Amino acid sequence: MTDNNTKQDKVQVARDDAITRVTIWRPKRLNALDVDVLEGLTEAVNEAGHNGTRVMVISGSGEKAFVAGADIGMMEHFSPREALEFSRKGHELMLALDRAPFISVARVQGYALGGGCELAMACDLIVASENAVFGQPEVGLGLIPGFGGTQMLAARVGLSVAMDLAVTGRRLSGRDAAALGLVSRVTAHERLDEEVENTIAGILKGVPQAVIEAKRLVKQSLHMPFEYGLSSEASSFANCFDRQSSGEQQPNPLSRQGGETG
């Protein structure tokens, strides 16, 4: 179902120096992903890629849901052609997050179903409340996950659990999602914001270029033979020492940590 709000109403962006906070604002629809939300999120990610953002936190409005899925009302009368375009729009967002030169953090409370689970998985880190509910219920609606779920699940939780989630629509609590490796951190609900801030602080402590290289290499490892991955790692490791050509004027972090040699 659509509403009269604009893209800017539905995707609210606040930037504070290196941190961009994005809130999906459709509380009455449990933040369901319609075309406006998908486009608004993709624009926010692309913009953040050029404005010095180092961490993006994506949240849902209200207490009940991160995102309760793709907008079912909108999909009800889709033709196959419209469904293809909608799926591709979702993929554009997931790819933008994948390639983004910053770390994305999904702050998940309540429902993260269907497209909500996929959006969370497309983020680099998921920080979840115990009250979170993850799942891919699409098969029950005669669908399959359309925003990358079939391609991201196994990387997060392994083939066995991925298959269980995809073919049965089984739901996972925040604690179970953490035990199975779907989420990075889980916490009591009242501590969720504190844990998100701890996560941000942990990311910001790292040297920016090193953090982004680490993201790139870890992601790449899923799709690359071990030998090539190691070769790529060695080149990146060497690049970390190429401070002069990168024009970096910062103090060398190795000097601060290394102490006396010999």
Ligand code: COA
């Ligand atoms: N798309 C569009 N609207 C949605 C939605 C979605 N994915 N999920 C929830 N909503 C809307 C509901 O239609 C309802 O609107 P209404 O008040 O106008 O009737 C509102 O959000 C609140 O949802 P409601 O179902 O009343 O809340 P609940 O607490 O009883 O149940 C859920 C919450 C998440 C379990 C239930 O809404 C649900 O199963 N949603 C669909 C989840 C899903 O299948 N997602 C994958 C889609 S591919």
